[in-house]
Amino acid sequence: MTTHAPPATSLDPQLLTPELLRAWAWHKQGLDGALQGASAAEVFTQAGWARSVGGANPYLTLFARAGISRPQADADVLSLKIHELPTARGCTYVVGQADFAWGLQVGRGAAVAPFRVLARMGVERGEITLLEEQILHALAEAGGPLDPRQLKDELGDSVRSLGEEGKKKGAATTLPTALGLLQADGRIRRVPVNGRLDQQRYAYTLWGLPPTTMEESDVRCLLLERYLGWTGGATFKQSQWFTGFTVADTKAAFAAVGAVEVPTAGGDVLWMLPDDVDRLALFEAPAEQQIQLLAGTDSLVLLRRNSGDMFAEQDRGKKVLDSTLALQADLPDHPILDRGRIIGLWQYDPGKERIAHWLFDGPDPAAMQRIAEVEAWIRDELGDFRSFSLDSPASRKNRIDALDAAG
Template identity: 30%
Template sequence: MARSSTTPPVLKLSLERVRAHWHRKQGLAEPLRMSVEEVVAATGWLRTLGGVDAYLAARARVPGLKRRQLDEAVEQSRLQVVPAVRGCIYVVPRPEVPLVLRIAEEQHRKKADREYEKAGIDPKELADVGEAVLKVLRKGPLSTDALRKALPEGTVRALGDKGKKVGISSTLPPALRHLEFEGKLERSQEGGRVDTERYLWRLPAKNPFTGAKVPAEPVERHARIAAIFFRQAGPTTLESFTTWAALSQREARAAMEKLPLVPVAVEGIEGELWVMEEELAVLREPVPTSESLAMLAFEDSYLAFHGGPALFTDPKHHARRVPVWGNTKGGTLGEVRFLFARPLLEGDRLVGFWEYDVDARAVVFGTFDKLAPKRRKAVEALAEDTAAFLRDDVGRAHSFSLDSDDTLRERAALVKAM
């Protein structure tokens, strides 16, 4: 962003051209010939919600991926499950972990210090609990409950009503969080699987900060995280970056000023989009139409990076009512940001939804428009492959830890009614 935000766009592009660029960068136009950790680094960290969608997001970009491939990458610390931007838990490439932990710690402390004061937690008390935790974990990984029981009596203090008011039950959770931010312990998945929110805490083979060069100044850290985001998502807007990174516009602009970002104009999108200068040459070249098909994960980066499904859907379908995640705004394809449905792509377009039918033990799908017979057969083949993966390899299809067979049935019914 060496240029001023008032500088005219250096390139004017159609939405179709930009969408094709996003699609190719995300490894959805054709498979990326990389290891799973390299794919995650190139296309975006995997959100973990205690369900199977981290596997689905990776498999959409690595066709034929087996569950064990992702689990092994985490078990071997080529990928790591860590708190990241917005306090959310992601699967992150190991080289990026030190930066990500510092960003997460910075955002965590904005409210944690106030909460600790209200709960009556003293920093020295957390340090003492932390030392006791590290001593116990020398014997091997433990869950939070097992760790609490293994600690000497009196180590952990219940915080009573003061703690309840800020959502902290005892001194153990904040002590674990601080140790994680310092790289002194790390999460491993109970059962060795990514699709869980039940963690074991273990001592790392090597502290990720050893030899790592993480900037001391927040603006420099923000610039590093901005570089990761714009290489995965660009061209995209300032708002998309602030939403993803949980930074203020002032913080985001300061970070972007340190990068070789240039503004481009895209028809149908108000305001500027920003892209790394190195990508301009690619954007000026024509790109072949992709005929790939993809069954994406819930909250897949391809849509989430750019404000939801609107830019990926034919405008004639924008008034269509769709399920919305949580209490977020919107209710139509044209306005919703967080879609509570699994997307079906034909080429770079969102053309429908899919879901796993737990009773039929099969994937069902529905499209906004009728597919040509040949394309429908191709989608049916993809559905069979995806169903086999969920049924025979993963063993379930829940999107998040509180998801259930009944909610899967509800979502499948909506898809079948299309």
């Protein structure tokens, strides 16, 4: 990848206020309507991969930005236009087809890491390699997906139990490590058993995805370039958190993509792509309201884990269940936003088929209309809105009650 000399930025830091930067990130995420009509793969390419963890975030990511329904998203999963893969830091994201191979390469190191734990318990690499081949054979013989329990039954003693020591280290058997390595190589893929992204029950099937031909350094540069494009600019620390890169690798990638340092009115220094520096110089925050309900793990919030920056100054002391919202790295509830500013919080109450919400400044016609639209969409297409695999109506009851009380 060509290394670019970073141009000097002429942006006045005092003009880069929190309000403007919130609206800029909102725009870069396509939450201003710019992605209406886009395909699911285009949304993930332009706005960022969608964190899954067995929750409904991927669906709301697509619905909020492009109006894509759950059936359409599920059809795109089935036809492999989009897919859930382990990538940055080994975390699972839903990504577009063009990113499958290099996205897997980004997460390859995390797939290898568990073997180091097994090695300390006397498991040799040859044993895992043999198990990988046996898994491939079992899947070929089955002619369709097998879940981990079915695979374990088929493989019998080839799957070694690692006893109490293994359980303590998160490796009860050798099977997950072998599956992770095969998945990272694109030789198998994990598929949701009922076709839905918000239910964390999976089976494995053969794949045979051709590996990327890109060099490791080029893969790192591409990820960082995408990340800066998705966010519209991020601090060094934020970039490291998302990518998992070392300091040296992060600096090298910044240099290769020509990223420049941009001081802001709040004192942070953002690294930005040169084209975005030029666009930001001409950018004006929208004058009209743009209300969206997003998941707490939406790319707008998660990519930089900077939800505290999204609260207006007068809302920074807001609390729910004695926790100050602006001081938490990750939101405990889902945000209601207007042009990048968090104006309220919400949770879905499936028992009453409603969205429990707290609007900080009280009811607002535009916000109430959007709440009703998302409420109907969840009721009709999802049935519930889970944050992650273990989320349940019972587990979020206290939060629902707290939002009702606050609102």
